[in-house]
Amino acid sequence: MSINLLKNSSILAPSLKRGRPSLNKIPSQHNILNIRNLRPALHNISNTRYLLSILFTVSGLLLAQLANWYFPQLAESEIKIYEINLFEAALFKLNIMGAYSIVLFAMIFIYLVIGVYSYFDPDRRIEYIQRAPFRFVSGIGLALWDILGTKTLLLPQPFFPGPSRILEALLMEGGFIFENTLYSLRLFTAGFVSGVVIGVVTGILIGWFPKIYYWVYPVLKITGVIPAVAWMPFALTLFPTPFLAATFLIVISAWFPVAFLTAQGIASTQKVYYEVAKTLGARTSFLVFRVAIPNAMPHIFTGISTANAYAFTTLVISEMMGQPGGLGYYINASRVWSAYYKVFAAIIIMAILFSLIMWGIGVIQRWALRWQRGLVK
């Protein structure tokens, strides 16, 4: 104790008294935080190397394209020609090879566009180069899959159709698949959004009011871990339409993780923040909406991400167990006819949908939690 005091008392030299440079003369924040200028030279990628990497990226897909067109069709299966009526305006004649070719070209085009876009930004260049091997190998993978599947039928059929065969599902009944996708989306949006909203509200109530915590939290803990689809029999009898029944199940599955984590986030608010707010003159509404809820935001978003996965699972399962539409319904209907290429088509669409939703949530999350950037890794 006394040592500490002595140290402090001798430390301040008289020269410190006046004319100290004040901190507002520090160069503006913009200069300080502009780290990009400090990047070591190794990160600067030469133009030639970058262009080669673009070429490398698309060459896998080009090989897939070559396999599509020039590898002989060895299997004795019929390649049908489909007429596609695009918005009643233009009529296309297309077989599965043509459709697959369009998809491959689209992918090549996208990678080229990303390549050009990333050209101007050193960070994106690095990212592009890092992803090149994966993209190349995916192309090779598609080529192999195509050869072993549709071309030669060496993979066990009908379980593993090639990529072009999967596209056939879209050629045959693209409109029907689209309708089912819309049905799934509608169901998901209705259930997920209400589940998240209800979850946030109940989570705040549980986290804020000790009484509600006491009575509701144990119920939440016990019922929450039960997979929502277990309630299916009740849902189907209690709700007038299958759509409402499934919505209810998705609401439950999204509600639980959101409520749980929101409550935790609210309850974990440090006392000092409430005390600061009170000394500043805050009333309860300020404590809830400007202290507890912002503090809980990271938790809330963790809850939403988890809820997204739960809700998606519930969506597909409940569609497979008794909905008049949706991708889950489509899978089930196709399976009955052993049309596994259709099953794959639906699965791929689901994967794309789910990734898009995750991406959208990620964008919102990064915006809402921008204050955390650099604070957590």
Add this chain to the structure above:
Amino acid sequence: MRELIEIQNVFRTYVDDKENQVEALFDINLSVREGEFISIIGPSGCGKTTLLRLLAGLDAPTSGALSINRHEIKSPDPERGYVFQQGSLFPWLTVEKNIASGLKARGVYQKQKQDISHYIQLIGLAGFEKSYPHQISGGMAQRVAIARALINRPAALLLDEPMGALDSFTRADLQEKLLELWKKNNTTMMLVTHDVDEAIFLSDRIVIMTPRPGKISEILKIDLPRPRDRAGIDFAGIRSSILEKLHLASTRQPPEYEI
């Protein structure tokens, strides 16, 4: 100058987990005049934070009375600003919004938002308005915390070791900023500190406390003219007398933690 804060026979006893009674404050009496700068100094555990929290209204005395402007202190109020030791800025708000939260909490944001840039200038943080707390230094963060309390124009500012975590250069810088703000606003200041030099440099009076039970052992009036010279002979004289008192105070008492 008239009396602003009145502390009369205040006791605060805590009961810890093992049912032991801890007399954090024992018969505290102090009156503070308007515009006065008071420092509270004393070894760890002598009840400095407890006293400040009572004044803020964040805690209540076991017995005794605290008042400001002859009104009993019952709950926190923006007329008594409070600056915590460290880490009290809302991490989800920028520097600017943290300062603005002082106004928002009182619901006067629309009326007084032009004050914000004034206080940012005053604490020398122009250019950092949009920075988040984790992007600025500890010294800058404490200045923001001070500005956030001051923007409510409190009659008294209670500071609990606001410079405890800072290096001596930043600390000296902040001390002058504090004096500047004090002179400008005529705010009554009550500062808890561990640093004897800081207390002498800033205060009109220094309250020396001793632990177990936590009570005031001495109140020293510092009559040195301002601005004060830390290297001056008078300064050194006061310093050694305070250190001696503190040393005595800490040896006279039983050890802080018994094992």
